[in-house]
Amino acid sequence: MKRLIVVTAVVVAAVGLVALGWVIGRHGAVTKVDHQSLYVSHTGHWTGSDVPVRACPTTNGVGPGSSSGPTGPRQLKTSLTQGVAEQLEFYSDSSREVEPTLAPDGWQCSATIGADGTTNLLIYPPGVLKPSSQSGSEETMGVAFNQIPACRECVGDLVCPIFVNALTQLGYTSPSTYCPGYEPTTESVRFLEGGPTSNYGLALVADPAGDPGTNELSGGDYSASGALDYAGGGEEPGASSVSCVLPHADQDVCQAVVNRFLFIAEGP
Helix, strand or coil: CHHHHHHHHHHHHHHHHHHCCCEECCCCCEECCCCCCCCCCCCCCCCCCCEEEEECCEEECCEECCCCCCCCCCEECCCCCHHHHCCEEEEECCCCCCCCEEEECCCEEEEEECCCCCEEEEEECCCCCCCCCCCCCCCCCEEEEEEECCCHHHHHHHHCCCCCCHHHHCCCCCHHHHCCCCCCCCCEEEEEEECCCCCEEEEEEEECCCCCCCCCCCCCCCCEEEEEEEECCCCCCEEEEEEEECCHHHHHHHHHHHHHHHHHHHCC
16 A cells, blocks of 8 residues: 555656746846746656666765766566656765665756765756755755665754754764754644654654755745654664755655655665
8 A cells, every 4th residue: 555655656746847947047047937947858768667777966975976887776666557657866976875766857966975884965957056955945946865775963953853853862972962953933844753752753854935844955035845754762773864855836846755755764
């Protein structure tokens, strides 16, 4: 049943893909446009059981990624129809080893992998500048994926303040000193597993337009939809997140992105 729910959401999401649009001015500035009329789809030629995985330019540790080329799969099998599949794409690092993230086909992307395995994957529209901060501004659009396998402080930074006791659970005696964010009153959180005081959990997070919150890239002209997965128990804590920011007309696309993340987080 879980697979059916995810596939259905992606099918609905494909309808919204034709509504996006961007115009780049003479000096590289992004000009506000009618998203309902100017988007040109980067339609591929793959089938529903053959969705490509794009290898994004990657920075590893303190230097660029290996030049040996991708080692992970070039495609993933899905249950999507061809009409839906050819409008979407999976994105990963240069070796295609990072868990692939679903996003519209034809976007730009970059990946950063730290020495401890901490990973950030950023996917953003063609023809625009890469978002330069975690908070969105004006017409910021994009999909961001983060995965932290070990760094305790990094895990705490990512999940607070959604999981309010996370930093204490991770060994910090003054949590308020270390938590870099806050939960605005306008932010909506729904726990699918665990709860705000649990040392584990899975939560949906929504930030309205104009209010920077927990979701990466939130705070700009468009609302942000995302999810957090937290495992704070044991000797090696971990956390991951996804965030999707698109115009209101394309929120079905963000729902598909988040559902893909939830499907992986919840397991088979």
